[in-house]
Amino acid sequence: MLSGCSRTEAAFRIARKFRDIDSRISMALVEVESEDDKRKEVHTCPIEDISPGMIFEQEVCTDTGLLIIARNQQATPSVILKLKNYYEKGVIPGDIEVSGPQQTPLPSEN
Secondary structure, three states: OOOOOOHHHHHHHHHHHOOOOOHHHHHHHHHOOOHHHHHOOEEEEEHHHOOOOOEEOOOEEOOOOOEEEOOOOEOOHHHHHHHHHHHHOOOOOOEEEEEOOOOOOOOOOO
16 A cells, blocks of 8 residues: 555556556455454544544445545644534534544543
């Protein structure tokens, strides 16, 4: 795989570079489960708590079926902003399955 990008992006790059490869092979690259995948903790996270570095464990689509986030895509500040905008418009759900670092809640002031 290509270092520094998600499986989905790596498969897309490989398919684009080697156009004669059967598309089923590039899709299989996306679906392969690594040892790291087996050990990761997946949790449901409200959109407002998603932080950069988290990995999306599900596709996020609008209510009309438009793909917004691919499974295994990494959260970046721009991706998080896009999610918040779609959520505020009411076209995507508010909770998403993610893996990676969980936000530590700030202590409440009493």
